[in-house]
Amino acid sequence: MTPDFIREALRHVRYPGFSRDIVSFGLVKDITCEPGLTTVQIEVQTNDPQVADQIFRDCHTVLDPLPDIGHAKVVIEVKPAPATATGGGSGSQIGKTSIAGVKRIIAIASGKGGVGKSTVAANLAIALTATGARVGLCDCDLYGPSVAQMFGTTERPLANEKDEIIPLEAYGIQLMSMAFLLDGASPVIVRGPLATRYIQQFLHQVAWTDLDYLILDLPPGTGDIQLTIVQTVSVDGAIIVTTPQEVALIDARKAAAMFGKVNVPILGLIENMSWFECDAGRRYHLFGDGGGVREAAALGVPLFGQIPIDVATREHGDSGSPIALLPASANNVAAAFHQTAAALRSAMAV
């Protein structure tokens, strides 16, 4: 039995609530293999005792059945996480800081892809700007960035004298996306540690300037990027986007649980594609009725808004001028986004 073999085996142990494993996340500090005894030293920074308990149990589940391992001893050193910028404890933070020039960091998340998370993030950013707030939008989806398309921006960002990337600006919003760094349709072949580095750079080496809100458009699901973000910066809270459909709600619950594990508060839910209203004014609940209301109540968080599905919203997104640029009086989806932004602002008191 060798430490390398044990290390590989421990790649099956995930950080509770996330898809990332404890080895790739650097929590395994030491492994020693002596005849009849294998010792694994783990260090985790968390204020949630359940995190360490779960890792301990999962390590034993993986290690105990291995042949020739002898007795498996898992030693976990738990270090308290520092308090976040908003004063709350954090479940798991390694070198976590605030971002210079940013008052509030809000993550927009969804359990599932295709529920309209990016559409909501872009329109919410615009609607928040319309309330007088200064807003930045960071597209953290390295593999399917969509902010460039939705804001009609194709330029390459420049660097300032401090070697920071100067965010692009459209409709008064500071923007950063992987798409700004890529040539046309080239795929992003970055994985694991490299993806982590890009994200950390987006957060710390972009010259975000004087922002009330930095909106992070997360990739769907509960993977590496999400974990990296919550452990790199003090996220003030997350907003979960879901459709009213049960399959989307199931995944929305998983996303909420993930944030719970790392003590990032869920600020609220936004239900997208809530209904379609025909020209005669009749509403069709294409993806079911009331799912967002029920889920928000179950999570004990506000439902910030219900966004109808409509053709103009898709067209405006595709053509680089999100629907929320219109006044509330012009379109019912624009109105829903303006209401949602107002609800969020009063909840955030910034």
Ligand code: ADP
């Ligand atoms: P996600 O970020 O969750 O993958 P997107 O924001 O990319 O989802 O949206 C998926 C598709 O649905 C896009 O084509 C988008 O234009 C469309 N879409 C999202 N929300 C709405 C809406 N309320 N009405 C009409 N189309 C929408």
